Amino acid sequence: MTKKEVIVIGGGIIGSSVAYFLKEKGYWPILVDKDNFGKETSSACEGTVIMQSKQPGPKLELALKSRTLYQELSRKLVYDIEYREKGGLVLLENEQQAAIMKKTMLEQETFGLQVKLLTIHEARKLEPVLSKNLWGAIYSDADAQVNPIAVTRALLQDVVKDGGTILPHTKVEDLLVEQGNVCGIKTNRGEMRAAAVVNAAGIWSSSLTARYGYEPKIIPRRGQILVTEAFPPTVRHIMICACYLAAKHHPELLDPTKLQHKLGVGTVIEQTVHGQLLIGSTREFVGINKETTLAGIQEIARHVMKLMPGLKNINVIRSFSGLRPKTENGLPILGPVKELPGLFMATGHEGDGIALAPITGKILADQIAETGILS
Amino acid sequence: MKCGLIYDGCLSQAETASVLPAAERFAKGPVAVIECIQDIPCNPCEKSCPHQAIIIGDNITAVPRLQADRCVGCGLCAAQCPGLAIFIVDASYSATEAVITLPYEYYPLPKEGDIVMGVSRSGAAVAKARVLKVRRETAAYGTILVSITVPKKFMHTIRSFRALREADKRIVCRCEEITETEIRLAVRQGANTVKDVKLATRAGMGACQGTSCRREISRIIAEETGASPEEILPPRFRMPVRPIPLAQLAAEEGKND
Amino acid sequence: MSELYDAAIIGAGPAGLRAAIELGKRGARVIIVDENPYPGGQLFKQIHKFFGSSVHLAGQRGFLIGQELMDSAKCLGVEFWLSSAVWGITDHTLAVLHEKNTHEIHAKKIILATGATENAISFSGSTLPGVLGAGALQTMVNLHRVSPGRRILIVGSGNVGLIVAYQMLQAGIQVAAVVEASDSIRGYGVHAAKLRRAGVPVLLRTTILAAAGRNRVETATLAHLDERQKLLPETAWQENVAAVAVAAGLTPLAELAWIRGCAFGNSAALGGFIPLHDADMKTSVEDFFIAGDIAGIEEASTAMEEGSMAGIAAAQELGFCSTEEKDREKKLIYQRLETLRSGSFGHIRQTEKIKIFTKMKGEFDEVRIDL
Numbered sequence A: 001m002t003k004k005e006v007i008v009i010g011g012g013i014i015g016s017s018v019a020y021f022l023k024e025k026g027y028w029p030i031l032v033d034k035d036n037f038g039k040e041t042s043s044a045c046e047g048t049v050i051m052q053s054k055q056p057g058p059k060l061e062l063a064l065k066s067r068t069l070y071q072e073l074s075r076k077l078v079y080d081i082e083y084r085e086k087g088g089l090v091l092l093e094n095e096q097q098a099a100i101m102k103k104t105m106l107e108q109e110t111f112g113l114q115v116k117l118l119t120i121h122e123a124r125k126l127e128p129v130l131s132k133n134l135w136g137a138i139y140s141d142a143d144a145q146v147n148p149i150a151v152t153r154a155l156l157q158d159v160v161k162d163g164g165t166i167l168p169h170t171k172v173e174d175l176l177v178e179q180g181n182v183c184g185i186k187t188n189r190g191e192m193r194a195a196a197v198v199n200a201a202g203i204w205s206s207s208l209t210a211r212y213g214y215e216p217k218i219i220p221r222r223g224q225i226l227v228t229e230a231f232p233p234t235v236r237h238i239m240i241c242a243c244y245l246a247a248k249h250h251p252e253l254l255d256p257t258k259l260q261h262k263l264g265v266g267t268v269i270e271q272t273v274h275g276q277l278l279i280g281s282t283r284e285f286v287g288i289n290k291e292t293t294l295a296g297i298q299e300i301a302r303h304v305m306k307l308m309p310g311l312k313n314i315n316v317i318r319s320f321s322g323l324r325p326k327t328e329n330g331l332p333i334l335g336p337v338k339e340l341p342g343l344f345m346a347t348g349h350e351g352d353g354i355a356l357a358p359i360t361g362k363i364l365a366d367q368i369a370e371t372g373i374l375s
Numbered sequence B: 001m002k003c004g005l006i007y008d009g010c011l012s013q014a015e016t017a018s019v020l021p022a023a024e025r026f027a028k029g030p031v032a033v034i035e036c037i038q039d040i041p042c043n044p045c046e047k048s049c050p051h052q053a054i055i056i057g058d059n060i061t062a063v064p065r066l067q068a069d070r071c072v073g074c075g076l077c078a079a080q081c082p083g084l085a086i087f088i089v090d091a092s093y094s095a096t097e098a099v100i101t102l103p104y105e106y107y108p109l110p111k112e113g114d115i116v117m118g119v120s121r122s123g124a125a126v127a128k129a130r131v132l133k134v135r136r137e138t139a140a141y142g143t144i145l146v147s148i149t150v151p152k153k154f155m156h157t158i159r160s161f162r163a164l165r166e167a168d169k170r171i172v173c174r175c176e177e178i179t180e181t182e183i184r185l186a187v188r189q190g191a192n193t194v195k196d197v198k199l200a201t202r203a204g205m206g207a208c209q210g211t212s213c214r215r216e217i218s219r220i221i222a223e224e225t226g227a228s229p230e231e232i233l234p235p236r237f238r239m240p241v242r243p244i245p246l247a248q249l250a251a252e253e254g255k256n257d
Numbered sequence C: 001m002s003e004l005y006d007a008a009i010i011g012a013g014p015a016g017l018r019a020a021i022e023l024g025k026r027g028a029r030v031i032i033v034d035e036n037p038y039p040g041g042q043l044f045k046q047i048h049k050f051f052g053s054s055v056h057l058a059g060q061r062g063f064l065i066g067q068e069l070m071d072s073a074k075c076l077g078v079e080f081w082l083s084s085a086v087w088g089i090t091d092h093t094l095a096v097l098h099e100k101n102t103h104e105i106h107a108k109k110i111i112l113a114t115g116a117t118e119n120a121i122s123f124s125g126s127t128l129p130g131v132l133g134a135g136a137l138q139t140m141v142n143l144h145r146v147s148p149g150r151r152i153l154i155v156g157s158g159n160v161g162l163i164v165a166y167q168m169l170q171a172g173i174q175v176a177a178v179v180e181a182s183d184s185i186r187g188y189g190v191h192a193a194k195l196r197r198a199g200v201p202v203l204l205r206t207t208i209l210a211a212a213g214r215n216r217v218e219t220a221t222l223a224h225l226d227e228r229q230k231l232l233p234e235t236a237w238q239e240n241v242a243a244v245a246v247a248a249g250l251t252p253l254a255e256l257a258w259i260r261g262c263a264f265g266n267s268a269a270l271g272g273f274i275p276l277h278d279a280d281m282k283t284s285v286e287d288f289f290i291a292g293d294i295a296g297i298e299e300a301s302t303a304m305e306e307g308s309m310a311g312i313a314a315a316q317e318l319g320f321c322s323t324e325e326k327d328r329e330k331k332l333i334y335q336r337l338e339t340l341r342s343g344s345f346g347h348i349r350q351t352e353k354i355k356i357f358t359k360m361k362g363e364f365d366e367v368r369i370d371l
């Protein structure tokens, strides 16, 4: 039995993970990217693998499974992916936020996620940089961080090690469709055929299928991030503000006249293994535009100062921005496309693509195997 | 060019995969990696193993098979293999580092504690390594076993070492302490823009944001790829162009919208 | 001085030494002659660990194997004439230049185990000092400890080229490259891998066009070949090297067999013309045996087995062992030889050897040089 080849379009963290799990299932993945790998959203983001931020429901379920896979990957991959189970805090500014979150906490527990409500006094013991003026925090030891650049590289290294093919600078210009079936791709470097094609082209995913009448809405949602100088480990947890969750799931609760909410700013902060802080972020609809703006970066700084005044002397050295692939219902698009047999989607992870990358890869590989393409 | 042992003298990636014990075995501690894939008539490794972990059998041209669960990683086979084709890899050494024990037959011998340059199967510099142990086995007829610690991600890449050279010590990115050699390696592996180099090595990610190394990195890329220096564009510039404390960045709301 | 030996062996390489041991241990009176001052033939300058079977002492360094074989032979009373060249032969008599004088050796059986000589190739400047055989370079460096210069080039990627290149690195000499005309590496991958780890390129489809320099080699001009082995002159470039070592294969050293009137066959895979012989290593001439590289270029381990075979067969003819014993040993020897001659490197030699044996039986035309 010869192994079947599967083409994966897009070498971000999602495409790399799909290729990795396909390889694990016994396929020969061929991963193509228009540029070098991992240069788009998957290297313009943070690396939090937060459970608490996921809407209780299918997303939280996926995230919990993904976390288990990260634990395995960090053991298995020889490349250090900087996966650290630091634990996370959701910061509550006031009673109102606490009330919303308490409801969520109950639901989270039904999914097996253990969370604990802390007073601000207790929270400051864990994390002294926090402001005394906060109301409190919710703690979970299930939250972790990872270095997304390293994850992408590590997965690719492993794919190549086991005989998979990766082709950088190979831009997919069209699908190869014969009698309604997708059987390959047309690229700037020629045609390639395979038993199946996985579309993991991030914010570009829908443009590839539009001419075949399948055009899921994937909207780029910009996020700006600050990077600080490196300093000794100080920020011990991954922290997000409750209004980040509100911005994510309940935009209607936010005051649209405030600049913070116009830009969709909610704080997500982590100190990386290398000592730098990554502080995010905005949530803006500005098309394919990767600029960072004065208003955006200042608003992020303002908000973090409110939460963690202890960081006031830390120098910001850079800002950057990435484009989250957002779908209409906020859930990723995973699996076969009815209209185009042979094509599978793995896209639309918005702000959770890092956390969900492993489970996405696994699901896709399982689905492809189930269709009996490997026979 | 075709790759593989018979074409360039280095195992290809697929060939490497075929000789590596399972990932689970690596996690358990030191294990032999036998990089001998041709049916040549040779069998001293089989006899060298006190645990009968290597099997060749009566057909002396058979390729040695490692029974990884029997192997304790003692290194006697590595010391005796006439082809110097056996390495002991200990992935359990620490969270971030692995130990590679390799046969060595050059003078001068390294000293324990020396910092050396770990090199790949094709002699390319990969990452700095520290000499942990220098061991002489009587059964090895003079072959020395040298154990070096290497970053774990390179435990299947580094297969020898050499003394540090000027370029290995020459730091190009001061903030992240990235050397010329590391940058050249990244370029040879396909990074052909300043951003690619940054993603591959972290060069330029530090406090000065590439102010001091950007040009140097461009020069190295041009040199390695044969491009003219004008073709190598600087990376994308971002605010703030000077380090600025968070508190100052968070100037009052409304001033700038 | 004309004693009669039971057997005289020419060449104290692994083949000759094993033959001497088998004869000596069965009580025969044996003399072994070699023009080198050290025993071991090719082995004595080999500082690398030999590949091969542990039964044939593989894993040890070559020169130690030679020493060990000589010690066992000496214990059995074998007489050694080292630094003694056999320069002529008639019937059962050898003419030997020994201690500055010609001596005659008479023996009932003669075993020729003279090994092989290096092939030279010619190119512009190939006669300049500094162009030499890889084996000669090895002798120069490993034995006489003379460096050919800072940086050298090796032509030929067979085991000899690869091993000599590695030994040069060990001696602190830079190797600019190993160049090879064909499109894959000829020798064992593990030997090439050692060079690659040290950063030495092995350049396939590449050849040497010229060596140049004022009084000795200073540069070598190299160029690539296309898939059809056609030279691509536009690809030519120069390397600064102080020596060019040619490892273009070996040819059996068989003059004495030609003179003695042996029938010959030709096999490219075994190195060219070789004396026809049977499985007992007997040639077409009565009482005249061969063993080792002269019977086809192979390896030390096969040379040892053939040497043993020749020694036992001669011992049996001399009455020092029974036919049954010989047949028993022969069976074991051929079992081992068969495995040594298997695999992608060895099987061709097995096929060629069988052709030689068949030819010996007279089924093919013989090649004979008229005396």
Ligand SMILES: Cc1cc2nc3c(=O)[nH]c(=O)nc-3n(C[C@H](O)[C@H](O)[C@H](O)COP(=O)(O)OP(=O)(O)OC[C@H]3O[C@@H](n4cnc5c(N)ncnc54)[C@H](O)[C@@H]3O)c2cc1C
Binding pocket: A009, A010, A011, A012, A013, A014, A015, A032, A033, A034, A035, A037, A038, A039, A040, A041, A042, A043, A044, A045, A046, A047, A048, A049, A170, A171, A172, A173, A200, A201, A202, A203, A204, A205, A221, A222, A223, A224, A225, A280, A281, A321, A322, A323, A324, A325, A346, A347, A348, A349, A350, A351, A352, A353, A354, A355, A356
């Ligand atoms: C500011 C910010 C912070 C974030 N923080 C987090 C976080 O903390 N945790 C978390 O889980 N997630 C986070 N995310 C989300 C996460 O980064 C994304 O969900 C994820 O990176 C998406 O990965 P992807 O592989 O789908 O997309 P991409 O990384 O964009 O990969 C798509 C790839 O497809 C290639 N491609 C596109 N078109 C073609 C074509 N025609 N031919 C060939 N190749 C093509 C592109 O070059 C690209 O490499 C964040 C996002 C942002 C913007």
Ligand SMILES: Cc1cc2nc3c(=O)[nH]c(=O)nc-3n(C[C@H](O)[C@H](O)[C@H](O)COP(=O)(O)OP(=O)(O)OC[C@H]3O[C@@H](n4cnc5c(N)ncnc54)[C@H](O)[C@@H]3O)c2cc1C
Binding pocket: C010, C011, C012, C013, C014, C015, C016, C033, C034, C035, C036, C040, C041, C042, C043, C046, C049, C050, C051, C052, C084, C085, C086, C087, C113, C114, C115, C116, C135, C138, C159, C160, C163, C164, C253, C291, C292, C293, C294, C297, C298, C299, C300, C301, C302, C303
């Ligand atoms: C660089 C190199 C590396 C090698 N590595 C290996 C290895 O790792 N493993 C392996 O199995 N094999 C190896 N070989 C091959 C091996 O050395 C030979 O196959 C083997 O030595 C052949 O043995 P022999 O006894 O037939 O001939 P030789 O070893 O060549 O011995 C022949 C002897 O005969 C003497 N002689 C010749 N003519 C006369 C004369 N007229 N009068 C007196 N004496 C004479 C010579 O001086 C010489 O000492 C290597 C060879 C080379 C060149």
